[in-house]
Amino acid sequence: MSDPAITPELVGQHNLSPEEYDKIKGILGREPTYTELGIFSVMWSEHCSYKNTRPLLKTFPTRSPRVLVGAGEENAGIIDIGDGLAIAFKIESHNHPSAVEPFQGAATGVGGIIRDIFTMGARPVCALDSLRFGPIPEGPGAANNRRLFGGVVSGIAHYGNCFGIPTIAGEVYFDACYEGNPLVNVFCLGVLRHEQIARGAAKGAGNPVFYVGPATGRDGLAGAAFASRDLTEESADQQRGAVQVGDPFMEKLVCEACLELLATDAVTGIQDMGAAGLTCSTCETAARAGTGIEIELSLVPQRAPGMTPYEIMLSESQERMLIIVKSGREEEVKRIFDKWDLPWALIGRVTDTGRMVVKHNGAVVADIPAKKLADEAPVYQPEAREPAYLKAVREFSLDSVPLSGDPAADLKRLLAWPSIASKNWVYRQYDHTVRDGSVVCPGSDAAVIRIKADSLPPGAADGSAVEKYIALTVDCNAAYVFLDPYEGAKIAVAEAARNLACAGAAPLGATDNLNFGNPHNPELFWQLKESVRGLAEACRAFNAPVTGGNCSLYNQSPGGPIDPTPTVALVGLIEKPEHITPQWFKDEGDVIILLGDAIDLEDPMRGLGGSTWLQCLRGLKTGLPPRCDLEKERQLHNTLRAFIQCGLIKSAHDCSEGGLAVALAESCISQQFARETPRLTGAQIDLSFAADSARLDALLFGETQGRVIVSAAPLDVVKVVERARILGVSALKIGVVGGGELTIKAGAWEGKWPLAQLHDLWWNAIARAMAS
Amino acid sequence: MNIAVLQFPASNCDQDALHVVQNVLGLSGRLVWHKENSLAGFDAVIIPGGFSYGDYLRTGAIARFSPIMGTVRDFAAGGAPVLGICNGFQILCEAGLLPGALIRNRSLQFRCEHVFLKTLTPQAPFTNKIPPEKLLRLPIAHGEGCFFADDATLDQLQNEGRILWQYADEKGDLTERSNPNGSLRNIAGVCNEARNVAGLMPHPERASEMILGSADGRLIFESLVAWLENRLAQAA
């Protein structure tokens, strides 16, 4: 079988422009082979090369005294957490594959991000997910959305649970813009000691290159290129072959074997084979080390007959690793991989030529300068143009919105709104307690895990039991970003930081997943540009450097593009376990205090712009979103943390979707003690102090930023209020914990809700939506 | 006192069980790889949870043929205690060391949440430290935890006092709503005729420290330790 001739059509099918093709010829000094064309096509796809976004990503803050491995250096960033310990973490997307085959698409997404963590030498200890789908239970696409949602959650559960990692926090949103283009962003965090950091660099000419893990098949062929194109109905059908099938059992074995091998000090470089498989791992490791690499494809374990070099290089079969070992230490690989009954093969050597040379049965099928392939993909600055739709958004006035006729009923609608409702339907399918480290499980503002000795990879020299507490959250309100990309992106970070503060944690670092539409559409690229501007400014404000992340572009379908969705995962450190603070009210008689200004008086929309109330009750996604004052947020978070560290705060819950009323309700109903056994605590609230500054629905449901609801013992209230005043943060007593109901008074109006009814609506909403 | 915690390919609760043995109970213990074939020097065996062999074919079906399981059979025949947790329970049933089988949850979904357990037989090796009326609050995390056995076996278990734990509600009532997986007679854990081998689906090793939300699971381990101390003292 001979390779097809290289024609302009073939180049186009590989998603390369004529200019890019000329650049390739310039690099090689000749026409590329078919295999080389495939290699360039995946390495220079948007997914692998970030060619349309690199200049923007360079504007992120990426350094801090704690950053040990920064953004862009390796597969994941690493941050110091003290006492010689460090955490590696990253977020990644698997959007297009999940649209085509939700179970395997999501499962292999989890597999990929877990590998990115243990390839750094860290033991993976927890995962997060951020998911978006079209609306359920109603709407023309509801049945399909249910199928995608159910499939994705099953896939994440299947992979994470079998691998043995708790999926401990996340978010799920439903919106028409995700119809046909679901978003599946998955995050993983691992732990290691500083001296255990492993790099993906092919160092040392002459060193042997090993392939470990299951045999290579035709899975995921050209998946990276697939992710870099719009999804059409045709592509969904054709690309069914492109979806990889994951094996979490295999991954668990490969992970344990790799960590054991790393402990022997025989490894000089290690990288997982993820997007663009063998291609990406060989060329990136060579490029990082400034060396070359030579591999013989007939030595690569194959599970399909007659695979061509093109197929072997581009395959995205899962759970495979590339390991460069010190010469003379080959026996370690064999011993350890045989112990775990895992396939391994010696497939090549590091060279000093700087070139990536691929042979098939002795014949050279690719010979490319590694650095140029890995680092010199073209860089583009697409045109950006402010979208036309923003004019109407900015002009939208609250005066045109009829007042709520029944705020009490509105609260019930909002609590049952799938984007707000309890996500227990999701997380009760995830093992969230494995590894004995889940201190705050899903259902609170931020999750908290405990790091202990066995969180570390084997070979950690120090056996002393140093315990650390890490808080995690992932957030993005994409409606805000659609309506004002810069402000909305700032809010994504601010909300994440606020969630960490509510758990008692200070931010350490961030990882971002930029989910956007086609970058060649100037209006959509403008959204991306402005979002990055907002993210960068906010990360700087909260001292949370971006340690890495992922870009997923071309998220659009025949129905149109998704809302710009820059998902942010923030990781923080809690100094002492006593500081860990849940979001639910505790004891009868505790006083409820609102920290932060109840209403932003300079916001003409009074917090209703872009709000869930406006979407759910008025069917409108418009109006400028609430403003984000980064300085005020910082003061608020610092103040809250200080109170928590002094032991003054019994519960803390930030206000987000659904505003004050929803946050108050959640504080009453969100503690789940056991199966079918919630712990409901009532509250009597009086918001009359603000009744004149906004209409009732804005007061109750407006999403003004920078607000946290805390509860404190009666004896501590004076301290809280006084110290807040000194620190310049507004602190107002708004109520008291107790009784079997939630009551909210505001001037002449009073709303009263029995707790069991609110709990039922909120807890069972998604299960009901899925059963319809 | 020396405790063995078995480790199969893709056990993933082995470290948790060892952590409780060493750091919470302060006992000596180590991981025993499935290819080993001796349990000399050990006083008790814990078969931890996870997805041994990926749960392929049937959960526990492949693990039960590992070399170490033959040794476990002899170990149990000698009267020493063996505790199977979650996947460990499934392996013991497949190996015939415990009656019945664990099949797919009735909801067809993996289920992870805290449940209440009623202890039926407070004097058994694994329950002697549990106060009679106390409900244990332990987490479950499984997709195949529905206990099945035919009526004759179920009656026998009941009559011989070999049902150790049942799923209950907050008041201690055995209700359908409190049953997370459809297990017949709400059975969460059973033991063998000699009462030295037990299995349960919930995870006591995830509820042995208050910081994780519940320390009720510790009572099961303390029962085991107390019973072992007695046994070892009598042997001496």
Add this chain to the structure above:
Amino acid sequence: MKANIIITPKKAVLDPQGKAVQNALEQMGYKGIGTVHVGKYLEIELPGSDAAAWRGQIDNACHRILSNPLIEDYRFEIQ
């Protein structure tokens, strides 16, 4: 040569998967269908062409590991 093995849950055993599939079929409009049981199908490639020689071994494997006699029935053919 191949052994084709079908493993099904015993009638007495709870089969929630079967029930779910039955409900789904009924909802899709396949009226009047009866109970559904969901089982497993295995194909094992065997050397040579002497089916009789392999029958005993396959039966033994089915009984020992491929099925759990407590909750499953099996049948097979070798071609």
